[in-house]
Amino acid sequence: MDDETPVGRRAFLGFVGLGLSSLAWGGAAMDLLAQSTRLVPESMRSALPFGKGWRIYAVNPPHPRFDPATWRLRIEGMVEHPQTLTYAQLQALPQARQTSDFVCVTGWSVDDVRWSGVRVHDLLAAARPLPAATALKFVSAEEPYEDSLTLAQLREPDAMLALTMDGAPLERKHGAPARVVMPQMYGYKGVKWVSRIVVTDRVEDGYWQQRGYDRDAWIGGSNGR
């Protein structure tokens, strides 16, 4: 081998070129990898979310704790009968099931998440929103996180307040005991650790809208697209 040949420089350029080309094919490779690791136990796969795995985003430590004995969900604002629900009362409402994808605005996603929970129609049945009500503000126990969705958006057939994920009660890191699931929008609209629902006649800017993100976060139809 010729001592004067900059083999290393070529290796460097080749390595960078290969890496940059993965901007095009890396997503597909990640999907393939995710499929080929289906046999690996979920606990191990979730420890290293390479491919389609959950990444845990929160804004104010620590994650809120859930105690079934003391936890309450308040439904208030523009309603005829403000409600304070215990966890058992929330579980006693009609439970819907669905399988939907979860898409984060930062670029990752999780396919085929199995959720069960309460549709907004059933959630608000006892409280009876006033005719002028147009939106719900979901307030998280993780202050100051909150976000609003219009009642029209919440009538999408796959919007729900989820209590279980993949067949088990919501884990603490996923927002136990109840989180908003709005599969057609980016994940930041899905408030975790929901502790209060305020019925309003106008949509307020939520945590991420105050930081420049779109209010109507339709996947593929918002945040610059």
Next chain:
Amino acid sequence: MAVDPRLALAAEPRVQRFGLTERRLHTIHATALSVLLVSGFALYLPFLAQIVSDRPLVKAIHLVAAVGWLAGLALVAVLGDRAALRATRRDIERFDTDDVLFMRRRRRGTAGRFNGGQKAHAILEAGLSMLFVVSGTLLWLGERNTDLRLPGTLALHDAATLLLAVLVVGHIIKATSTPGSLEGIRRGTVTSRYAAEHHEKWRPSPPASPAALAFTRAPLVMAAVVLAAAVATVTLLV
């Protein structure tokens, strides 16, 4: 009569291994990448994210470290001994037969100033640095404008992180398990015996007198520009 081992060490002839510019570059690169790796893993791994759940703070640390890293490297290039850096790059990017043999059979005693493994490490880390800058910038932009989100950005940043972690761990193990090698980066010099044992073909120079960095006007102006750009970028990011 007992001989103080420190005296014996001090009396041993030494040779210059890394100049001041190279050591500054290493300090900045190592410090910044440590912060970036630790904060990056706290953002990326669910079990760590659960412990360190102040995501906005960790993200700010990650971004500031990234800008500081690039600004620091630029400052060294502006203020430092560029001829020395070019000479080191030349050493690293040329592989001879002995380097290939070293990597294949781990044969010792035939390396020049850097052995094949050290060269490969430096090249991979330089390549990873480029990929981090590109994929990290795209991640940041993609959050703001989904049109700029490419299918492989996240995969590239994640894969580069895992590869870098392996490289850094290996680098630290090699550096701490080879007696005398840490002195090279800490003091800039190694003993002649170390040089002869590990880098047989290397013809080192005697220790240089600790020359100050040249503080002439043009590089200082450049340095001020780099610093101002870094501060402006950080303000924009955070």
